[in-house]
Amino acid sequence: MESARNQTASPDLAAALDRLWARFLPELRERVAVLASAAQSLSAHTLTPGQQEAAQEAAHKLAGVLGTFNLERGTELARELELLYATPPDPSSASRLAQHASDLRSLIDNRK
Secondary structure, eight states, rough: OOHHHHHHSSSSHHHHHHHHHHHHHHHHHHHHHHHHHHHHHHHOOOHHHHHHHHHHHHHHHHHHHHHHGHHHHHHHHHHHHHHHHHSOOOOHHHHHHHHOOOOHHHHHHHHO
């Protein structure tokens, strides 16, 4: 079964995108790990300014790239995370941040 991405893109473009995906997948997963770790630290009330900044940067980079790979929902989640990490997040939002990171991980791991 062909994915929607492959139905709208030329075979050469789809193949090129698949190669890029394979190349950048480790970085994407690492960025999601940064987000998950930041949410965990927030929940434990140990989030440092450096972790917050790293989480905001990871979310920003994910937001910028996921749409390229036809993961618009991932871009939306990443943009929301970027905004939430723009200022020190409230510890009560830790579960929401963790869920968004988990959702991003699922979207990335299940890309077809």
